[in-house]
Amino acid sequence: MSLRNVIAPFSAWARAFQKPFTVPQDSTHRPGAERYRGWHINDTEKCIGCGTCADICQNEAIDMVPVDEPTKGDSGLRPKVDYGRCCWCALCVDVCPSASLGMSSEYVWVDKDPDVFRYIPGVDKKDWDGDERGWRKDAGYDLIDHERVPMPMLEPEEERVKTWAEVVLGYNEEQARKEAARCVECGLCIAACPAHMHIPDYIAAIRDGDYERAVQQIYDNNPLPEMCGKVCTRRCEGVCAVGVNGDPLAIRWLKRFATEQFSDFDQVLSRDVPQIGAGRKVAVIGGGPGGLTAAFYLAVRGFQVTVFEALPQVGGATFFGIPKYRFPLPSLEKQVKLLTDRGVKILTNHKVEGDEFKRIQQEFDAVYIGTGLLKPSALRAPGEDLPGVMHAIDMLIDHHLGKKVDVGESVVVVGGGNVAIDAARISRRLGAEVTIAYRRRLVDMPADDEEIEDAQAEGVKLITQNIPLRVEQTPEGKLDFVWGPAEMVASEDGGRPRPKLIEGVENHLIVDRVIVAIGQKPDLTWLPDDVAEGVSNKWGYIDCDENGMTHVEGIFAGGDLVNDTADAISAIADGLKAVEGISRYLGVDAKVRRV
Amino acid sequence: MSLFEIENPGFDILEDPQDGPNPREVQLWFGPQHPGITGNMSVQVWLEGDTIKRGITHVGYLHRGFEKLMERRKYIQSFPIVCRMCVAEPDTTEYLLAASLEELSGLDAEVPEKAQWIRTLVMEMSRLQAQLMVFGGQAGTMGLGTAPNWTYTLRDFLLDSFEELTGGRVYHMYITYGGVRRDLPQGFALRLEKTLDAIEERLPYLDDLILDSEVFRTRARGVGVLPREWAEEIGITGPPLRAMGIARDTRRDFPYLKYPELDFKVCTATGSDIYARTLVRRMEIQESIGMIRQILQKMPHEGPYCAKLPNMLHWTIPAGYTYVRAEASRGEMGFVMVTDGSDKIRRVHLRGPSYTNAVTVLERMLPGTNIADLSALMVSLQTCPPEIER
Numbered sequence: 010m011s012l013r014n015v016i017a018p019f020s021a022w023a024r025a026f027q028k029p030f031t032v033p034q035d036s037t038h039r040p041g042a043e044r045y046r047g048w049h050i051n052d053t054e055k056c057i058g059c060g061t062c063a064d065i066c067q068n069e070a071i072d073m074v075p076v077d078e079p080t081k082g083d084s085g086l087r088p089k090v091d092y093g094r095c096c097w098c099a100l101c102v103d104v105c106p107s108a109s110l111g112m113s114s115e116y117v118w119v120d121k122d123p124d125v126f127r128y129i130p131g132v133d134k135k136d137w138d139g140d141e142r143g144w145r146k147d148a149g150y151d152l153i154d155h156e157r158v159p160m161p162m163l164e165p166e167e168e169r170v171k172t173w174a175e176v177v178l179g180y181n182e183e184q185a186r187k188e189a190a191r192c193v194e195c196g197l198c199i200a201a202c203p204a205h206m207h208i209p210d211y212i213a214a215i216r217d218g219d220y221e222r223a224v225q226q227i228y229d230n231n232p233l234p235e236m237c238g239k240v241c242t243r244r245c246e247g248v249c250a251v252g253v254n255g256d257p258l259a260i261r262w263l264k265r266f267a268t269e270q271f272s273d274f275d276q277v278l279s280r281d282v283p284q285i286g287a288g289r290k291v292a293v294i295g296g297g298p299g300g301l302t303a304a305f306y307l308a309v310r311g312f313q314v315t316v317f318e319a320l321p322q323v324g325g326a327t328f329f330g331i332p333k334y335r336f337p338l339p340s341l342e343k344q345v346k347l348l349t350d351r352g353v354k355i356l357t358n359h360k361v362e363g364d365e366f367k368r369i370q371q372e373f374d375a376v377y378i379g380t381g382l383l384k385p386s387a388l389r390a391p392g393e394d395l396p397g398v399m400h401a402i403d404m405l406i407d408h409h410l411g412k413k414v415d416v417g418e419s420v421v422v423v424g425g426g427n428v429a430i431d432a433a434r435i436s437r438r439l440g441a442e443v444t445i446a447y448r449r450r451l452v453d454m455p456a457d458d459e460e461i462e463d464a465q466a467e468g469v470k471l472i473t474q475n476i477p478l479r480v481e482q483t484p485e486g487k488l489d490f491v492w493g494p495a496e497m498v499a500s501e502d503g504g505r506p507r508p509k510l511i512e513g514v515e516n517h518l519i520v521d522r523v524i525v526a527i528g529q530k531p532d533l534t535w536l537p538d539d540v541a542e543g544v545s546n547k548w549g550y551i552d553c554d555e556n557g558m559t560h561v562e563g564i565f566a567g568g569d570l571v572n573d574t575a576d577a578i579s580a581i582a583d584g585l586k587a588v589e590g591i592s593r594y595l596g597v598d599a600k601v602r603r604v
Numbered sequence: 605m606s607l608f609e610i611e612n613p614g615f616d617i618l619e620d621p622q623d624g625p626n627p628r629e630v631q632l633w634f635g636p637q638h639p640g641i642t643g644n645m646s647v648q649v650w651l652e653g654d655t656i657k658r659g660i661t662h663v664g665y666l667h668r669g670f671e672k673l674m675e676r677r678k679y680i681q682s683f684p685i686v687c688r689m690c691v692a693e694p695d696t697t698e699y700l701l702a703a704s705l706e707e708l709s710g711l712d713a714e715v716p717e718k719a720q721w722i723r724t725l726v727m728e729m730s731r732l733q734a735q736l737m738v739f740g741g742q743a744g745t746m747g748l749g750t751a752p753n754w755t756y757t758l759r760d761f762l763l764d765s766f767e768e769l770t771g772g773r774v775y776h777m778y779i780t781y782g783g784v785r786r787d788l789p790q791g792f793a794l795r796l797e798k799t800l801d802a803i804e805e806r807l808p809y810l811d812d813l814i815l816d817s818e819v820f821r822t823r824a825r826g827v828g829v830l831p832r833e834w835a836e837e838i839g840i841t842g843p844p845l846r847a848m849g850i851a852r853d854t855r856r857d858f859p860y861l862k863y864p865e866l867d868f869k870v871c872t873a874t875g876s877d878i879y880a881r882t883l884v885r886r887m888e889i890q891e892s893i894g895m896i897r898q899i900l901q902k903m904p905h906e907g908p909y910c911a912k913l914p915n916m917l918h919w920t921i922p923a924g925y926t927y928v929r930a931e932a933s934r935g936e937m938g939f940v941m942v943t944d945g946s947d948k949i950r951r952v953h954l955r956g957p958s959y960t961n962a963v964t965v966l967e968r969m970l971p972g973t974n975i976a977d978l979s980a981l982m983v984s985l986q987t988c989p990p991e992i993e994r
Contacts (some may be wrong), residue, residue, distance in 0.1 A: 014818040021750050021813055030757050042764075043789060046771040064917060067681035098777045100685035103785070104916070112771075149908055150785055152680060152916040190918045216918060386712045 046097045046144045048113050049090050050169050051131035055109035058084035059195035059250035061540055062101035062110055065152070070094035071101060076132050082248035084537040095594045099144045104152040106193060106250040114142035123162045126435060155255025158188040160262055161355075166466045169334070170437045176463065177239070177262075185266040188259050189216040191251055198245035198260060203574070203582035204230045208245055208260055223267040224277045228604045231581055232305035232348065233298055236327050238265025242267055242427075242576040250517040274347050278604050284311030285597040292317065292373040295380035297325020298577040299568035301348060302584025306603050307591060308353045314371070317355060319360035321410065325381055325568075327577055329409045330402075332431050334438070362535050370563070375591045378536075378544070378551070378559075379580065382529035388423065392480030393525070397488050401432040402524035408435055416441045417521025423447075423477055423488045424526035425454040430461065432524050433469045444470040444518065446477065446492060448508045450604050476510045480523055490518040531570050540564070555581060556590030565590055570572030628652050632975075636665045640745060640979030643691075643989035645962070648980075651975055659970035661963050667993045674949050679705055679781065680916035682949060687775045689954055690991045692737060692765040695730035697939075697954070698779040699723060703860070704941035704952075708924040711782055711839035714911035719783030724862040725896060726769070726779060727930065729796075729840045732892040733762040734933035735885050736803070738986055742882050743814045745979035746823050750809045758803045765796050781919075783910030800893050807889065815879075815886060824879035828969060828981040832876065838964050841937020842957050843888070844985060846872045847880035854931035867900050878977075878984040888933070920947045934958060934986040954994045962987035 030086070032039070041047050052506050053076075063071040071088045079085035088101070088110065102110050110130070115137035131138065161178040163169050169176055180188065194209040202208065207226045214223035227234045241261050247258030250521060271277055289312050293300040296318035304314045322328050324341050349355060361369065369376060385400035401422070408414045418437045422429050425447035433443045445464070447454060454461060465471065474495045481489040493515055495508035531549045533541045544551045544559040544566065550573075551566045553560055558565050567583025569575045591601040635646030644666045670689050674682040686701045687694030706712040740755025763773045768789055770778035776786050814820055824906035832848050834840060845852055853870040855863040871887035873880040913919075923945045929938035933958030944950040962985060973981060 010818055010822075014816050014821060017812040017816040018748070018819070020809065024809075030760075042767040042771065044771045044786060045767060059915070065680065067677050067684055096684055096775070097772065098775075099771065100680065100684065147786055149787060150910045151782075152913060154913070154915045191915050193915070193917055560614075 012333060014322050019496055033522060034533045037318050038117065040142065041116050043114070043142055044144050045114040045116065045142065046099045046112045047115045047140075048092075048118060048137055049088075049101075049130040050111050050113050050133065050135075050138055050140060050143070051088065051129075052109040052111075053087060053131035054524045055107050056087060056131070057082055057107050057109075057197065057248075057250060057253060058086035059106055059193065059197060060086065060088075061104050061106055061153070061193045061195060061250060062085070062088050064193070065100045065104045067098075067100070068094040068096055070096075074129060076129060079200060081201060084195075084197060084200070087129050087132055089127060090127045093123075100152065102144055102146055103150060104193075105146060106153060106195075107253045108118050108146045108528060111146070112144040113137035113140035115140060152308040153251060154191045155251060155260055157191075157256035158184045160259065167468070170434075170467050171331050173438060174493065175337055179269055180259075180262055180266045185215055185263060186218065189213070189263055192216070192258055193250055195250045198258075199247045199249055201244045201248040203244070203579040204571075204585060205582075206230055206245075211267060212258065212260070213262055215267055218268040219269050221277050224271060224274060225279075225604065227264060227267060228274065228278055229579075230585055230603065232302050233327070233344050233577070233581065234264055235268040235344055236298070236324075236336060237261070237578060237581075238263075239340065240327065240331050241578050244578070260392045268501040273343070275350050278347075280351075282311075282604065283598075283601050284310050285590065285601055286310040286312030286595070289375075289595050289597075290315070290373045291375045291377065291591060292369045293377045293379065294366075294369070295325065295568070296320075296323030296355065296357075296377050297568055297580060298327055299580035299584040299587075300325070300377060300379035301345075301353075302581045303379070303565070303567070303587045303591070304353045305348050305351060306585065308348070308351045309604060310588075310592065310597075310601065312591075316355045317359045317361050318355065318357045320406075321357050323355055323357065325379070325580075329406045330428065330431065331406075332435050333409075333583075334434070343577055360535070362513050364537075366535075366540065374563070374595055376564050377557075377584075377587050377591070378564060378570065379584070380532075380535075381580075382531055382569045382575065384530045384532040385525065386528040386530055388477060388480075388527065390477045390479050392482075392488075395480055395482055395488065397521065398480055398523045398525065401428050401524050402529055405435070414439065415522075416524075417440065419520040420444070420522045421446055421518055421520045421523055422524045422526055424528070425449065425456055426526065426528065427456045427460060428529075429524075429526035430456045430464050430469075432526050436467065436468060436522075436524065437464075437467050437469055441521070442470075443468075444472060444520070446475050446490070447471070447520075448476060448495065449506070450474060450497060453505060474508055475516070476508060478515060483519060487519050487521055488523055490520055490523055492516050492518070529569075533570075553583075553586075554590075555586075556593060557587035558590050560592065563594070565594075605871070626652075627777065629657060633692055634975075634978060636662075640982075642962075642982050642987040645989040645992070647966070647970070647978065648815070649975065649978070654974050654976065656973045656975060656978070657969050659967065661967055663963070663992050665993075666990060668989065668990075670990075670994045671952050671954065673954050676948065678917065678947050679919050679921065679949065682952075683780055684775075684777055687777055688990060689994050690932070690937075690956070690958075690988050691774065692988060693730050693734040693932055693934075694775055694777075695726050695779055695928050696937050698777070699727060699861075700939040700954075701929055701952075702779050702781050703930075704926050704928045704939045705781060705921060705949075706942050707928065709781075709919075709921040710939060715783050716908045716911060718904050718907040719909050719911075720862050721899060722784045723779050723907060724866070725899045726776070727861065728892050728895050728899065729762060729765065730776075731931075731933045732803075732889060732896065733759045735889045736762070737886050738933070738983060739814065739882065739889060741984050742824075742878070742885075742974070742980065743817070743820055744792070745822060745983050748813065748817065748820060751810060754806065754810060754813070754880070758806060761799045761802055765792075765799055768795070769792060769794060780910075781900075781916070782913050783908070785910070787909045796896070797890050797900065800896060804890075804893055808831060811818065811886070813978050815883065820882075821879065823977070823980065824882060824984075825875070826877050827977050828878045828968070828973070828984055830876045830965065834965065834968075836959065839960055840935070840957075840965065841960070842932070842963065842986070843881050844876075844886040844961060844965070845935065846870065846884045847874075848876040849874045854929050854936045858929055860928075860930060862899070862902075865902065866895050878980055881984045885933075903945055911980075918947060920945060923950075929955075932957065934961070934988065937991075954991065956988070956991040956994070957986070958988045958991040961985035962992060 635641035743751035
């Protein structure tokens with residue numbers, strides 16, 4: 010024993026005269042660190058209610074509870090956190106696709122009621138809601154993959170206009186499974202899809218490599234999946250949670266991949282559906298997506314279905330409207346083959362006219378009308394009757410029926426929808442210099458963004474915010490397309506801004522052809538007058554009830570004639586509605602499964 | 605005949621056993637609720653006077669089955685669980701989970717350089733704060749109450765750094781697949797340096813209180829001596845092994861992270877008693893401080909801190925088997941990891957030093973130990989019950 014060792018510990022007494030390290034809690038509340046993981050906060054405006062936070066929470070501390078009506082891209086649900094379970098790991102924050110969820114730096118909260126420790130951040134107001142400090146999502150760390158697997162395209166871009174080959178080449182298996190693994194299975198896409206396809210389910214099947222299951226899921230509510238896989242307007246991708254801060258899932262391309270795995274769907278799909286419709290006959294007038302959908306699912310249920318189609322090929326606008334470099338004919342034929350395999354009788358080149366409708370009404374138990382919009386809207390500018398001014402829809406039909414279409418060397422396409430883009434890209438392939446003239450801004454264009462990009466890549470020029478003034482014939486035999494610039498003004502009725510002509514300025518564009526693609530209108534002149542009057546409203550469109558039935562009993566309708574969205578998937582949704590409606594109308598169980 | 609025997613014919617009456625419980629022996633439950641016990645476990649001892657004749661350890665008071673829980677969760681969901689396998693030093697298990705799954709998935713090739721440095725930094729900070737806790741705690745078991753108060757204060761300085769870096773003080777949940785979860789905050793290195801200075805400045809005072817204290821020396825020297833032969837037989841690692849004079853350290857012998865690029869010595873002592881183990885810890889505190897300073901100097905300041913991750917909700921890892929190890933403050937920790945190609949762990953097993961030290965070694969050490977030294981013995985073996993009950 011040394012004396013030093015006996016005395017040494019007493020040196021601690023020196024500390025008694027120094028300032029203590031400890032601080033009293035009641036007078037000094039130290040805020041949490043800059044990235045402290047404290048009580049949750051949520052920016053409910055940014056939150057889309059996808060529920061990914063609840064999925065990743067390993068403690069199951071998060072419940073998604075309804076706080077609002079669902080809207081497009083927002084489930085109306087918001088996370089409710091149970092602090093009896095939460096372990097403050099902040100995985101919910103790091104996974105949040107919309108980056109709305111965060112954690113405050115606040116860590117003290119005392120209450121004698123244990124139930125208050127379950128609250129909906131952002132909805133139930135708390136003192137720390139505006140806290141700038143605390144754990145937030147960081148750009149360098151993400152638990153979901155925001156980068157889409159690039160789609161292989163026909164290269165080089167300038168060569169595309171020289172061929173009618175498909176521009177989009179499709180994913181291979183590895184690419185598709187990698188892309189499918191990006192899904193967070195929130196289901197916002199299901200709500201956005203007019204046909205409410207089982208999107209997360211078939212993506213999961215693709216991820217698992219079970220392509221049969223994927224096709225079965227797809228066929229449950231879409232009999233034209235290859236068409237949708239190539240050209241769908243994909244509202245689903247617009248609301249995709251992964252796309253809020255990155256690229257949305259390539260839902261369309263994944264559907265395309267699944268359908269491309271089979272040369273024939275007959276073996277993949279069951280034939281074992283209860284034949285509830287046996288002995289009943291249904292006529293489908295117009296073989297577009299809506300009509301074919303109704304025909305397919307009715308035939309699967311045992312109804313005897315006949316499709317009347319005026320053109321030599323069914324498919325409607327997907328046949329005559331969509332260019333073959335986007336949707337080749339064999340893809341369409343593959344899907345139509347399944348329809349005929351399942352017993353749908355298709356009469357092509359058969360335009361229903363005159364008394365025939367009455368005869369059909371007598372012969373069949375129910376009629377479905379899906380003839381679409383074929384009457385082009387007028388430009389309402391002087392000179393639109395001049396030779397060389399043509400309507401896009403006529404040009405597209407002529408082109409697809411193999412007739413020669415002369416677009417000359419230069420073309421201006423008036424309009425900004427998908428039809429305008431199709432007309433422009435076809436004209437480009439026919440060898441013309443193409444300019445698209447659109448009234449509003451680029452962001453307002455109703456055409457698909459990718460389509461616009463592809464068109465530009467192919468050399469299509471774009472002028473926006475212009476109003477066509479007139480078309481004149483030049484002495485050289487060309488057309489002078491005269492337009493005035495427009496400014497965007499707020500709409501009186503609160504709608505999207507509309508273009509207003511700036512007076513006094515005239516621009517000239519000398520071209521060989523003017524193609525008008527500013528929309529189409531319904532044409533019901535083929536129906537007997539009393540029926541046409543019975544089914545149509547004052548704008549000439551058809552109104553339907555929740556069963557898809559018009560005001561005339563036994564007549565159902567769908568597609569562009571009925572809905573104002575005018576795309577194939579909405580027509581398919583109408584067809585599905587009519588399948589249930591017709592089954593119910595004919596007194597059989599409408600809830601029986603479809604495939 | 606008694607009334608009972610008349611009423612219950614044929615009922616055997618037991619005679620008092622000839623050799624019953626030793627009347628000189630007292631049975632005592634030490635824990636699970638006892639300030640002298642480390643964590644939630646208990647030791648059942650039979651005493652004769654002050655001396656323990658025999659004893660058995662009991663664990664299971666906080667059994668949460670971490671390993672089983674992880675088999676039912678996706679990989680990313682297992683990540684918040686592992687830190688709870690050792691409360692005092694959560695970063696080692698976080699690193700082991702990340703390293704084992706990165707190895708099996710092939711993600712290890714993509715972990716950025718900076719992330720490896722930050723991981724090394726966090727591992728060493730974690731060792732340092734755990735050593736500080738035990739260093740003072742060791743004196744606490746001998747009634748020297750000031751020492752643990754001081755070391756816990758120093759540890760709290762480090763926890764402030766952890767809070768700033770990881771967002772949490774005790775459970776950091778920071779080292780994860782592909783790297784770490786956040787970059788170093790602006791000016792962090794400077795503040796950490798100051799913290800290290802503050803700790804280093806006060807270490808001599810702690811020496812006066814602990815290692816130089818006659819009370820501590822008397823009670824720690826020659827107490828709890830582990831025979832050298834046990835080292836290999838039981839598989840003792842960490843400070844108890846190095847206190848036998850055997851220089852073994854996973855960081856040097858099985859290099860991982862950025863340890864090969866650091867200059868450090870493996871601290872050893874002789875005597876294999878409580879004093880020697882405390883001395884090793886005291887030297888390791890100094891080494892850790894030095895290593896953290898080296899890391900702060902050598903680590904790159906630019907670059908990503910985490911690899912680009914796939915969608916972690918559907919992350920699948922090919923079938924495989926691996927064992928990864930790291931040096932915790934208590935000794936070698938390792939993860940046996942088995943995956944089967946699905947999105948969940950097939951089997952994971954934690955090999956930690958606490959099972960060896962707190963069950964096998966302790967039970968062998970109990971006979972002959974003075975009851976007053978039991979706490980000191982347990983702390984010197986640095987027991988961590990959650991790690992046993994994984």
